[in-house]
Amino acid sequence: MKSYKMYIDGNWVDSDTGETIDVVNPATCKTIATIPKAGTAEAVRAVDAAFRTFPSWAKKTAEERGKLLMKWYYLIDEQKEEIGRIMTMEQGKPLQEAIGEVNYANSFISWYAEEGKRVYGETIPASFRNKRILVRKEPVGVIAAITPWNFPAAMITRKIGPALAAGCTAVVKPATQTPLTALKLMELAEQAGIPKGVINVVTGKSGAIGDAWLKDARVRKITFTGSTEVGKVLMRGAADTVKKISLELGGNAPFIVMDDANLKKAAKALVASKFRNAGQTCICTNRIYVQESVVDQFVEFFKEELSQLKVGNGLEEGVDLGPLIDQNAVQKMEQLLDDALHKGAKVVYVGEKPASNNGFFYPPTIVTNVSDEMTCVSEEIFGPLAPIITFKTEEEVITRANNTAYGLSAYVFTENLNRAIRISEELEYGIVGLNDGLPSTAQAPFGGYKESGLGREGGHYGIEEFLETKYISIAFDE
Ligand SMILES: NC(=O)c1ccc[n+]([C@@H]2O[C@H](COP(=O)([O-])OP(=O)(O)OC[C@H]3O[C@@H](n4cnc5c(N)ncnc54)[C@H](O)[C@@H]3O)[C@@H](O)[C@H]2O)c1
Numbered sequence: 001m002k003s004y005k006m007y008i009d010g011n012w013v014d015s016d017t018g019e020t021i022d023v024v025n026p027a028t029c030k031t032i033a034t035i036p037k038a039g040t041a042e043a044v045r046a047v048d049a050a051f052r053t054f055p056s057w058a059k060k061t062a063e064e065r066g067k068l069l070m071k072w073y074y075l076i077d078e079q080k081e082e083i084g085r086i087m088t089m090e091q092g093k094p095l096q097e098a099i100g101e102v103n104y105a106n107s108f109i110s111w112y113a114e115e116g117k118r119v120y121g122e123t124i125p126a127s128f129r130n131k132r133i134l135v136r137k138e139p140v141g142v143i144a145a146i147t148p149w150n151f152p153a154a155m156i157t158r159k160i161g162p163a164l165a166a167g168c169t170a171v172v173k174p175a176t177q178t179p180l181t182a183l184k185l186m187e188l189a190e191q192a193g194i195p196k197g198v199i200n201v202v203t204g205k206s207g208a209i210g211d212a213w214l215k216d217a218r219v220r221k222i223t224f225t226g227s228t229e230v231g232k233v234l235m236r237g238a239a240d241t242v243k244k245i246s247l248e249l250g251g252n253a254p255f256i257v258m259d260d261a262n263l264k265k266a267a268k269a270l271v272a273s274k275f276r277n278a279g280q281t282c283i284c285t286n287r288i289y290v291q292e293s294v295v296d297q298f299v300e301f302f303k304e305e306l307s308q309l310k311v312g313n314g315l316e317e318g319v320d321l322g323p324l325i326d327q328n329a330v331q332k333m334e335q336l337l338d339d340a341l342h343k344g345a346k347v348v349y350v351g352e353k354p355a356s357n358n359g360f361f362y363p364p365t366i367v368t369n370v371s372d373e374m375t376c377v378s379e380e381i382f383g384p385l386a387p388i389i390t391f392k393t394e395e396e397v398i399t400r401a402n403n404t405a406y407g408l409s410a411y412v413f414t415e416n417l418n419r420a421i422r423i424s425e426e427l428e429y430g431i432v433g434l435n436d437g438l439p440s441t442a443q444a445p446f447g448g449y450k451e452s453g454l455g456r457e458g459g460h461y462g463i464e465e466f467l468e469t470k471y472i473s474i475a476f477d478e
């Protein structure tokens with residue numbers, strides 16, 4: 001079993017106390033590695049390094065920073081299978097899906113290596129003849145990134161890519177459950193020649209590390225992906241030093257199937273949306289609304305598609321769904337199902353768990369006759385439980401779909417263009433998949449309405465989150 005070190009100021013170090021945390025493979029429940037259990041002192045030292053390095057990194061041209069980012073990109077690409085295996089071992093997703101995430105994560109590095117060169121300013125016509133107004137964008141400075149376990153690579157590069165391209169330096173805390181992917185990415189960043197101190201990865205006590213960064217006035221931006229609950233804690237803490245903040249939080253995605261939808265296409269898209277990462281993504285379908293006249297046929301197509309998925313250890317050939325992240329996640333699925341059945345839901349499909357069920361496995365499960373009073377409708381499921389809800393009219397489903405504190409992603413399937421535009425524009429969500437169950441891409445502004453977050457990641461919007469706007473007013477003798 002390997003004892004990993006964290007990466008601070010270009011050095012691979014243990015925690016000050018020598019304490020460690022175990023990293024567990026969710027498919028086997030076996031410990032596969034240990035990581036340093038760091039706290040406040042190490043977190044502050046990481047900021048020291050990022051703060052010291054910021055001026056020289058910011059003074060590089062965007063082209064110079066972009067070249068270093070591309071060196072990192074090519075090293076990641078060369079080792080994507082190895083990184084994928086590390087990810088599968090610590091997070092559980094099937095190897096091909098893990099490699100897919102590495103490619104997705106890498107696309108943010110290549111996108112922002114270029115985008116940094118297009119951070120344009122402007123001149124504004126002055127109202128005085130003897131003045132000129134010059135607007136320029138400048139990097140915010142040291143940023144702190146705190147990331148979740150479900151996308152151990154992409155949630156880091158979706159932040160670090162634009163941050164470094166903009167000229168910022170970074171301190172990063174990966175999720176305690178899945179730190180190994182982050183540490184591998186840092187190994188490759190070092191090999192790429194990204195100067196020491198530009199990126200620092202601290203593992204360990206989340207609260208202590210986060211509090212240290214919230215309190216440190218040198219940290220000018222918090223960028224967080226995770227639960228809405230923790231996002232609110234960080235938002236409150238950021239106020240003390242008025243830090244900029246980006247929050248990518250929880251979701252409760254409605255998947256709407258209208259009576260004129262291509263039902264087979266919608267069923268395929270639903271499987272992709274609902275069961276990606278075993279249902280553990282923020283934009284996974286949470287509530288499945290089907291117009292009542294087509295619900296029976298749709299459920300049959302859905303079951304047919306689902307029956308082709310295999311649950312098991314993600315390192316095994318042909319596995320489509322890995323385990324959930326931990327036992328708490330399994331218990332949450334059991335509680336949500338019990339609540340739904342108690343309130344009148346019916347189980348119409350349960351997939352098979354692997355024979356050697358030593359891990360945190362939960363089978364894909366479909367329930368029908370679901371009502372809005374059930375917890376699986378009001379709360380984020382974050383697992384492979386699929387609740388089917390029927391509706392009568394377009395107006396009804398829009399009202400019910402919007403009736404949540406979340407607003408990250410929504411999906412609508414219809415072959416009617418007028419209906420497609422009407423519904424897409426009425427849905428209160430930052431991301432709408434119109435006949436598309438997999439909308440995520442580096443070019444687009446990913447983020448949510450309401451309590452699903454603040455700010456956007458991806459596209460040209462994503463780099464704006466790491467920039468300040470300054471104008472220089474120039475008075476001269478005409
Ligand atoms: N909107 C998005 O893009 C997006 C992406 C992935 C996950 N998520 C959401 O994240 C949740 C699941 O991920 P999770 O369980 O890792 O979320 P989480 O909020 O429990 O943890 C996220 C990160 O925050 C850290 N953390 C926890 N408490 C903290 C504190 N007090 N101070 C500082 N850091 C702290 C954790 O160690 C982890 O690194 C789900 O709600 C999911 O919807 C959202």
Ligand SMILES: O=C[C@H](O)CS(=O)(=O)O
Pocket residue numbers: 150151154280281282283440446
């Ligand atoms: O879980 C949240 C991720 O942001 C989902 S995606 O990989 O960006 O689609």
